[in-house]
Amino acid sequence: MPARLPSWAWVSGLTVGAIAAVAVLTVQADRGPHPTASVARPSATASAGAQPAPEASRPAAVPEGSGTGRRVVYSLGQKRVWLVDASDAGRRTFTVWPGTVGPDPGTYTIGTRTEGATTGSDGVRIEQIVYFALQDGVSVAFSNAVDGSSPPPPASGAKTGGIRMHKADGDALWAFGTTGTTVVVVK
Numbered sequence: 001m002p003a004r005l006p007s008w009a010w011v012s013g014l015t016v017g018a019i020a021a022v023a024v025l026t027v028q029a030d031r032g033p034h035p036t037a038s039v040a041r042p043s044a045t046a047s048a049g050a051q052p053a054p055e056a057s058r059p060a061a062v063p064e065g066s067g068t069g070r071r072v073v074y075s076l077g078q079k080r081v082w083l084v085d086a087s088d089a090g091r092r093t094f095t096v097w098p099g100t101v102g103p104d105p106g107t108y109t110i111g112t113r114t115e116g117a118t119t120g121s122d123g124v125r126i127e128q129i130v131y132f133a134l135q136d137g138v139s140v141a142f143s144n145a146v147d148g149s150s151p152p153p154p155a156s157g158a159k160t161g162g163i164r165m166h167k168a169d170g171d172a173l174w175a176f177g178t179t180g181t182t183v184v185v186v187k
Contacts, residue, residue: 094169099160103133128174134168144170
C-alpha cells in the first residue's frame with residue numbers, strides 16, 4: 001500500500017505548479033504581438049499629465065495648408081507633430097504635451113539645438129531640445145524627458161514653452177529636425 005503524503009506536501013506541490021503555470025503564461029505573453037506604432041486619440045477629459053491613449057487606426061494625415069517640402073508640422077489643436085519628407089509624405093506622426101506658452105500659427109526655422117540633458121522649467125531632466133520660436137519672452141522648443149516620462153502639470157501661472165514628447169519620438173525629431181529645418185505651426 002503506498003504511503004500517504006502529508007497535507008503540506010500537497011499544498012507545496014500545488015503552489016509550485018501554479019507558479020510554473022504563471023511563468024509559462026508570462027513567457028507566452030512576452031512573445032505575443034507587440035504594436036510598433038500607435039496614434040493617440042484626443043480626450044475631452046485629458047489632464048495636463050495624462051498619457052495619450054493609443055488607438056489602432058491609421059496615422060492622422062498631414063494638415064492641409066501646412067506647406068510643402070521637407071518640414072516639421074505642429075498642430076496646436078491636435079497636439080500632434082508630423083515629420084514630413086520632401087515628397088510631402090508624413091514619415092512619422094506623434095502626439096505631444098504642449099507647455100503653457102505656444103507659438104502663433106506660422107512658419108519658423110529650427111535654430112539652436114541642445115543634445116545633452118538639462119533641467120526643464122518643470123524640474124524634469126530633458127534632452128534633445130530643438131528651439132524654433134520665441135513667444136511672449138518664452139523660448140518654445142521640442143524636447144523629451146530623459147526618463148521618457150510625461151511632464152507634470154505646470155505650476156499655477158508658470159510660463160513653459162516646452163513641447164514634450166515620448167523618448168522615441170524625441171529621437172526621431174532630433175534626427176530629422178536639424179538646424180535650418182522649417183517648422184510649420186497650424187491651428
